[in-house]
Each structure stands twice: as structure tokens, then as C-alpha cells.
Amino acid sequence: MKKSLFIALFVFIPLQVFSQITLQGKSIDKYVEEAMLRWKIPGMSVAVIEDGKVTFMKGYGVKELGKSDKVDENTLFAVASNSKAFTGLSVAMLESEGLLNLNDKVSKYIPEIKFYDANTTELLTIKDVMTHRVGLGTFQGDFITWGTNFSAMELIDKLQYVKPVYGFRSGYGYFNSGYTIAGEIIKRVSGKEWGAYVKENILDQLNMNRTLTSVSQLNGVENVATPHTFNYDYKMVPIPWRNVDNLAPAGGMISSVKDMANWVTMQINMGEFESRHVFSKKVILNTHTPYNLIPSPSHGMDRPTNRHFNTYGLGWGIGDYKNELYIEHSGGYDGMLSRTAFLPDRKFGLVILTNNDQNNVITTLMYQLFDYALNKDAFNWDSLAYVNSTKDGKSYDEIEWNEIRDKKDPELKPGFQMSDLQGTYFNEQAGTLVILKTESELTFKLSSRPETGGVFRHWRNDTLICKFNDLVIGRCLAPVNTENGKIKSLKIKAADFVDPLYYEFYRKD
Numbered sequence: 001m002k003k004s005l006f007i008a009l010f011v012f013i014p015l016q017v018f019s020q021i022t023l024q025g026k027s028i029d030k031y032v033e034e035a036m037l038r039w040k041i042p043g044m045s046v047a048v049i050e051d052g053k054v055t056f057m058k059g060y061g062v063k064e065l066g067k068s069d070k071v072d073e074n075t076l077f078a079v080a081s082n083s084k085a086f087t088g089l090s091v092a093m094l095e096s097e098g099l100l101n102l103n104d105k106v107s108k109y110i111p112e113i114k115f116y117d118a119n120t121t122e123l124l125t126i127k128d129v130m131t132h133r134v135g136l137g138t139f140q141g142d143f144i145t146w147g148t149n150f151s152a153m154e155l156i157d158k159l160q161y162v163k164p165v166y167g168f169r170s171g172y173g174y175f176n177s178g179y180t181i182a183g184e185i186i187k188r189v190s191g192k193e194w195g196a197y198v199k200e201n202i203l204d205q206l207n208m209n210r211t212l213t214s215v216s217q218l219n220g221v222e223n224v225a226t227p228h229t230f231n232y233d234y235k236m237v238p239i240p241w242r243n244v245d246n247l248a249p250a251g252g253m254i255s256s257v258k259d260m261a262n263w264v265t266m267q268i269n270m271g272e273f274e275s276r277h278v279f280s281k282k283v284i285l286n287t288h289t290p291y292n293l294i295p296s297p298s299h300g301m302d303r304p305t306n307r308h309f310n311t312y313g314l315g316w317g318i319g320d321y322k323n324e325l326y327i328e329h330s331g332g333y334d335g336m337l338s339r340t341a342f343l344p345d346r347k348f349g350l351v352i353l354t355n356n357d358q359n360n361v362i363t364t365l366m367y368q369l370f371d372y373a374l375n376k377d378a379f380n381w382d383s384l385a386y387v388n389s390t391k392d393g394k395s396y397d398e399i400e401w402n403e404i405r406d407k408k409d410p411e412l413k414p415g416f417q418m419s420d421l422q423g424t425y426f427n428e429q430a431g432t433l434v435i436l437k438t439e440s441e442l443t444f445k446l447s448s449r450p451e452t453g454g455v456f457r458h459w460r461n462d463t464l465i466c467k468f469n470d471l472v473i474g475r476c477l478a479p480v481n482t483e484n485g486k487i488k489s490l491k492i493k494a495a496d497f498v499d500p501l502y503y504e505f506y507r508k509d
Contacts, residue, residue, distance in 0.1 A: 021048060021055075021056055021369075021372060022372070023368045023369070023371075023372060024368070024378075024380050028046070028048075028056065029058075029060075031365075031368065031382075032044070032046060032060055032361075032365070033060065034382070035361045035364065035365065035382045036060060036061055036361070038382065038383075038386050039356065039358070039359035039360065039361055039386070040236045040356060040358075040359075041061065041354050041355070041356040041359055041361065042061050042062050042063070042064065042065045042226075042228055042236070042355055042356060043059070043060060043061035043062050043063055043064075043070075043071035043075070043225055043354070043355050044059070044060050044061060044071065044352065044353060044354040044355070044361070045057075045058070045059045045060070045071055045072075045073060045075060045077065045256065045257035045351070045352075045353045046058055046060070046257065046350070046351065046352055046353075046365070047073070047257045047258070047260065047261035047264075047350065047351040048348075048349070048350050048369060049261060049264055049265050049268060049342070049347075049348060049349035049350065050347070050348055050373070051347050051348075052265065052268050052269050052347040053265070054261050054265060057073045057257060057258060057261060058073065059071035059072040059073055059075055059257070063075060063223075063224065063225045063226055063355070064225070064226035064228075064238050064355075065226075065228060065236060065237070065238060066238075071225060071355075072223070073256060073257050073258040074210055074223055074256045074258055075223050075224070075225050075256060075257075075353075076210060076212070076218075076221065076223060076224045076225060076254050076255065076256055077225050077254065077255065077256070077257075077336050077338060077353035077354070077355060078227070078241075078251075078253075078254050078331065078333035078334075078336045078338070079253050079254065079255050079260065079331045079333075079338045079340075079353065080251040080253075080331030080332050080333035080336065080337075080338060081176075081250065081251045081329060081330060081331040081332060082253065082260070082329050082330070082331040082338055082339075082340050083179075083248065083249065083250060083251050083252055083253040083331070084130075084179050084249075084250060084251070084315035084329065085263075085287065085314070085315035085316055085329055085340075086198050086202055086253065086263075086315070087130075087179050087182050087183060087186070087194070087198075087249040087250070087315055088130060088182075088287045088313070088314030088315030088316065089202060089279070089283070089284075089287055089314070089315070090186050090194070090197055090198060090201065090202070091126065091130065091182055091185070091186065091314060092283045092284075092286040092287050092314055093201060093279070093283055094186065094189055094190065095286070096280065096282065096283050096286075099189050099190070100126065100185065100189050101126075102125065102126050102127040102130075103125050103126070103127060104125060104126055105122075105123070105124060105125055106124045106125060106126060106128075106129060106181060106185070107121070107122070107124070109184075109185045109188050109189065110156065110181065110184060110185065110188070112157070113156060113159075113181070114157070114159070114160040115134070115159055115160055115162075115164075116159075116160055116161065116162055116163050116164060117135065117164055117168065119168055120134060120135060120164070120168045123168065124168075126182065126185060127291055128168075128169065128178075129175065129177075129178035129179075129181045129182060130178055130179065130182050130291075130314055130315070131178075131291040131292035131312050131313070131314070132172050132173055132174050132175045132178065132292060132312055133168075133169045133170075133171070133172060133173075133292045134164070134168065134169075134173070134175055134178065135164030135165065135166055135167060135168045135169075135170070135171070135173070136162055136164055136165065136173045136175055137165040137166075137173045137500065137501075138173045138174040138175075138500070139174060139176070139496070139498065139499050139500060140162055140165070140173065140175075140499065140500065140501050141158070141159065141162040141177060141429075141499065141501070142176055142177075142494075142498055142499040143430065143473075143493065143494045143498060143499035143501065143503060144158055144429045144430045144431075144448060144503075145176065145177060145180070145246065145247055146176075146242075146244060146247065146494075146498050146499070147242040147243065147244055147334075147449065147452075148246070148430075148448040148449055149448055149449070149450065150246060150448060151246060152180050152183065152184060152246045152247075153184065154246075155177055155180055155246055155247070156177065156180060156181060156184065158428075158429050159177060161428050161429045162429070162501075171295065172292055172293065172294045172295060172312070176247055176250040176251065177247070177250070178250070179247070179249045179250035179251075179315075180246065180247055180249055180250055182249055183248065183249030183250075186249070194213070194248060194249045195213030195214055195248060195252075198213055198253075199213060203259075205273070205278045205279075206259075206262045206263060206266055206273055206278065207259075207262055207273075207274075208255065208259040208260075208262055208263065209259070210255065210256045210258070210259050211253060211254065211255040211256070211259045211260075212253065212254040212255070213248060213252060213253055213254075214243075214245050214248060214252060215241050215242070215243045215244065215245065215252065215254070216243060216245065217254075218241060218254065225336070225353075225355040226238045226239075226335070226355060227239050227240070227241060227333065227334050227335020227336050227355055227357070228335045228355050228356045228357075229334065229335045229356070229357050229358060229471050229472060230358055230395075230471070231471055232467070232471070232475070234394075234395070234398050236356065236358075237471075238335070239334060239335045239471055239472070241334075242333075242334045242472070244333075251331065251332075251333065255353075256353075257351050257353050260340060260351040260353070261351050263340070264340050264341075264342055264349040264350070264351055265349065266278060266279070267284065267288075267327070267342060267344075267349070268342050268344060268347050268348075268349050269347075270284050270285070271283065271284045286314065287313055287314040287315060287316060288313055288316060288318060288327055288344070289313050289314070290311030290312065290313055290318050291311075291312065291313055291314070292311060292312045293309075293310075293311055294310040294311060294312060294317075296310055304378075304379075304384075305321050305322065305367065306320075306321070306322045306323060307319055307320055307321065308320050308323075313327075315329065316328070316329055317329055321343075321367070321370050322370070322371075322374060322376055324343055324345065324346070324370070324374060325343065325344060325345055326341060326342065326343050326344075326370065327341065327342055327344060328340065328341035328342070328366070329341075330362055330363070332357060332497065333357070334357065334472045335355060335356065335357050335472070336353070336354060336355050336356070336357055337354050337356070337357050337359060337361075337362045338351075338352060338353045338354065338362060339351070339352040339362035339363065339365075339366055340352075341366050341370075343370065343373055343374075346373055346374070348369075348370075348373040350365075350366060350369050352365055352366065357472070357497070358395070360382070360385040360386070360389060361382060363381075363385070364381035364382040364384075364385045365381075365382070367381045368380075368381045368382070401475070404459070404465070404477070407459075407460065408459050408460060408465075409460045410458070412460040412461045413458075413461075414458060414461060414462050414480065415461075415462055415482055415485070416462070416480065416482055416485070416486075416487055418442060418458060419437060419442075420487055421435050421442055421456060421480070421487060421490075422435050422436060422437050422442070423435060423487075423507055423508070423509045424507070424508045424509050425489065425490065425505035425506060425507050425508060426505060426506055426508050427503050427504060427505045427506070429503065430446065430448050430503050430505070431446065431447040431448040432446070432447040432508075433445070433446055433447075433492075433505045434447075435456065441455050441457075442455060442456045442457070443455050443456075444456060444466075449470075449473075451470075452468060452469065452470045452473060453468070453469050454466060454467050454468040454469050454470075454475075455467050456478065459477060462479065462480045462481075462482065463477050463478065463479050463480070464477070464478040464479075464480060464490070465477060465478065466478040466492045468494075472495065472497065472498065473494045473495060473498060474494060474495030474497075474498075475495075476492055476493045476494070476495075476502075478490055478491060478492050479491050481504075487507055488506065488507060489504050489505060489506045489507060490504070490505055491503065491504045491505070492505070
């Protein structure tokens, strides 16, 4: 609370750094403004680092649609999974102090941990959980982690119910809860909560005075961007901030482009910041080391990036772009997307923060800036991405749901009475689902998401449409399972942006 009050009362002197950056024959301002219009982005901030120094920093647009407050370099955005690199550096620092080792078994620090596969439980190391090689698929299990009321340790306990999709250490699956595990280890080894450790040992050292480690710290803070997403009519609308403190080491940080530029500048300069040797080069390089392969062909795919390899380190993705090494990470939060990236051999880097979670600008602008740094001729990355992600001006999500709507058939009746759906259902991971009849609708509530509800409506046969009142969780087709004419269970899922898995809730009454 004291920290939030200090930030709220601190007077910031605006700073903008400008460089003559030209992208596709136009100024960076023009390029960004066109991209924002194309993707309906209300506001964004951009920083560019050249030769290890910030040469461009600017805010664009507004913090919230319908309001006039402008974005600047101190405006706060969720940086989401860019938090992972801070957790990675924290673990690397603790290792350098001899307090842990990346090859230590997780059970040494969290003896109560249990996975679906006993072999995984026994052999799992810190390196495994931080490099996405535990055997789970990308985002699997996040429906019960992202924005739920479970504590971090409750989330860790529930991992035992998530069935792996491939063998232990035999593949890559982006595993947010791995960083929740890492955060708990940091706490048990250092004696400090993850957020306190990161603030004291990283943020304070880099003058990242605007950066927060929890959504709860936003209370009373000024100059904050509002998240935005598409509603069910595909209109861009503001949405509330969601508390993800239980996943904070994986995606809970909030920062400005100015602060994040300090972070990327330090990375480029191998631990040095403002002529001070803040972190050892060995520790920084440990986080930049490829520890897990992200499988994809090394050639023959006609990729315009000319990428030959793609790997993952400690909170960083490591690959190549047009024969140049790059290190990067993206961040996806409700209503916000972000990117940090750098070309270490060129001492070139960038930060992109946006308040719309339905855009490709965080990638296309990165590639365009890479072309600028490498003096490479290229097409307009953003125009290409927009063409490839839409059809006749519509997103593929809109096209899919229009097709589902058109296939709705009231003549294909369910094998049960819709009113019989009322009752209480239970899932071992996600908790209780209660369905009630409210006027002419069947509404529902989830115990793990007290603020999230929605409605069930018949689609065709024994399948419903589940529509959450939470736009990020989204909607899905919900199959109902019957046995001897009675409803036994039903399945629901979140949008793939959250979790690709279906969760089956069994009737209790």
C-alpha cells in the first residue's frame, strides 16, 4: 500500500526520445499509426535501443476508448509473460550465489508437489519447469489458474490432474504454472515473496520505479492504460483489469515502456546499466542459453523470417531472424499484448506495449524494426499479417462463430429437458459449477471464478452453447453427457487464448 501511494504521488517529468527511424519509406510514427488503425488499437508505447542506448521512446493513442487521456512513455501496461524473464534472472542469481542449482529436483524445495505421471514427479527439475518441457501442452491447465481464486500452492497441487500429451522432456509445451513453481522456490530459498525479491534485486537496481509486481498495487496509481478486447459483436471495448497474482511469476508484472527499455538495455549491455555493473555477464548469459528446442523444420518452409532454429532459455525465446541471433518474449494479458526483443550482436532492442489483445503489431513491428536495424529490404509486415489473419475483413474467430450460429437447429432437440440442467456439478480441478433457471435463461456460476458467470443455450442435439459474461474466457460448444436418460455431466472450455482443454463437470445432485 505504501508503495502504491508513493507512486501515485510522485511527479513524473515527461521524457520523449526521438530518432529518425524510417519503416517502409515512412516515419515510424506514420507506420505505427496505420497499424493501430488496422488492428483497432486504442493506445500503445514503443521504445527502440540502438548501439546499447535508447534512441526512440514514445506513446501513441489513448489509454481508454472514448476518453482523451493520451498514452506516454510512463503509461502502465500489463507486460504479462515478459515477467518470466525477471523470474529467470532471479533463479539464475540465486544459482550464482550457491543457493540452488537449475538441475536440482523441484521436490527438494517443494516436497509435496505431485504430477499426473509419477516419473515426472520424481525427476522434475527447476530447469524443466522453466523451459516448458514437463510434458503438458501449451496453456493446458490455465483455465483453473488464470484469474481464479486458487492460491499459488493450490494451483501447484492441481497439476496432478492435468494429463500430459507427450513424454517427460520429449517436447515443448508452454507451461505458465512452471513459473508459479519457480516463484515458490524463490520464496522458499530467499525467504522473500517473489514480488519483493524481484523489486529489491532487479527493479530497484534498474530504476524501474513505475513497475509493479501485482495487479493489487494498481490501486491509487495514475497514468494506467485500460485493457481492451472485442465483444461478441466484434466491437472493441474496454474491460476490467484481472488479478493474476497466483501466476505473478509467470505473468503478473505491470510496467511502462520507459522502465522496460531500462530492462532491455541492461540485457543488451550484458548486465551493465548507466555505467554500473549491476548483474554479472555469466548470470545474464545463463538466462540467454537455449535449454529446450521448440520443434520446427530448420529449412524448406519458405519462411520470410529465414528462421533456422527456435529455442527457449530462462524466460527468453532464442532464435534467428535473417541469419541474425535474436532474443525475445511476448506477453498476453486480458486486453493487452506486449513484446520485448533484441539483437545482441547488433546491440539493438525494442519494447512494444499495447492495450488490445487482438493484434499482431507486437510481432510485425518487431520484424519491421529488425529489418531497419539490419538494413534489410522487406515488405510491409503489418499489412501482410492483417491479410493473412482475416478473410473479407473478418477475423477467423468471427467467421467460425457465424458458422456455428447458422448451424443452430431447434429441430435437433436434446435428449433431455433443458430445465433438467439445473443443479450442481463438480470438477476436481475447477471446483463447482451451479446452473440456475433465471427468467427465460439458464445461467451458471463457477466457484473458482466468483465474478464470472454466463448462460447455456441449446445449439443442436445434446450440445449447448456456453457463453461466459467474461469476454476473455469467451464461449464454447458444451457437450452434455447423459446416461439412462439422465444428465451425467457436461463439458466447457475457455477460449484457446486461455486454455485449449475441455473440463468435464459431473452432476452432484
